[in-house]
Amino acid sequence: SQQGEEDPQALxxxxxxxxxxxxxxxxxxxxxxxxxxxxxxxxxxxxxIRSNEREKHSGRLRVTLDTSKKSSxxxxxxxxxxxxxxxxxxxxxxxxxxxxxxxxxxxxNP
Amino acid sequence: EAGVAQSPRYKIIEKRQxxxxxCNPISGHATLYWYQQILGQGPKLLIQFQNNGVVDDxxxxxxxxSAERLKGVDSTLKIQPAKLEDxxxxxxxxxxxxxKNEQFFGPGTRLTVL
Numbered sequence: 153s154q155q156g157e158e159d160p161q162a163l164x165x166x167x168x169x170x171x172x173x174x175x176x177x178x179x180x181x182x183x184x185x186x187x188x189x190x191x192x193x194x195x196x197x198x199x200x201i202r203s204n205e206r207e208k209h210s211g212r213l214r215v216t217l218d219t220s221k222k223s224s225x226x227x228x229x230x231x232x233x234x235x236x237x238x239x240x241x242x243x244x245x246x247x248x249x250x251x252x253x254x255x256x257x258x259x260x261n262p
Numbered sequence: 263e264a265g266v267a268q269s270p271r272y273k274i275i276e277k278r279q280x281x282x283x284x285c286n287p288i289s290g291h292a293t294l295y296w297y298q299q300i301l302g303q304g305p306k307l308l309i310q311f312q313n314n315g316v317v318d319d320x321x322x323x324x325x326x327x328s329a330e331r332l333k334g335v336d337s338t339l340k341i342q343p344a345k346l347e348d349x350x351x352x353x354x355x356x357x358x359x360x361x362k363n364e365q366f367f368g369p370g371t372r373l374t375v376l
Contacts, residue, residue, distance in 0.1 A: 200364060
């Protein structure tokens with residue numbers, strides 16, 4: 153079953169702009185993670201935010217978590233062409249198991 | 263450190279044929295996962311191993327899919343017989359025994375069933 157629902161499904165912006173992706177989930181979680189997948193490649197872990205955290209930063213990435221609304225957002229600032237990829241949120245349902253959403257396809261136009 | 267290795271990278275077969283995928287996780291990672299990713303969707307967990315034992319195979323179509331992790335290191339995933347709807351990328355991931363739940367993914371095997 154897919155827990156996370158990403159929004160939008162696809163996003164196209166100009167290089168240098170900020171990109172925001174949203175994720176909603178249904179059940180209680182221990183943590184929420186974001187992964188990136190370049191075309192034809194495996195997934196790469198970007199950032200993990202625990203259920204008792206509200207915001208986390210890593211370089212140009214900013215993740216927020218609102219457990220009352222069961223939602224999270226990923227902000228990529230000052231986007232670059234290399235950020236073109238699909239981005240997935242994944243919720244930790246316990247027992248070291250992740251459930252992935254459908255993903256947001258991000259395209260950065262030069 | 264070396265990443266998760268998978269082979270083959272690509273495989274094309276006809277329906278009703280058999281196919282096997284191989285995964286070598288990161289050294290020392292006790293937990294190994296197989297995911298199925300259909301085009302345009304997120305990865306769906308098929309099976310999770312802890313060392314050589316199965317933790318979760320609730321979404322594995324056991325009538326045609328099987329997986330093993332002998333000796334708790336390498337793993338193979340087999341489909342027999344394949345159906346058209348099995349066309350997907352099969353991803354292997356591994357995880358160390360730590361507090362963080364970060365998984366490390368291999369490049370995947372793209373399977374096309376004709």
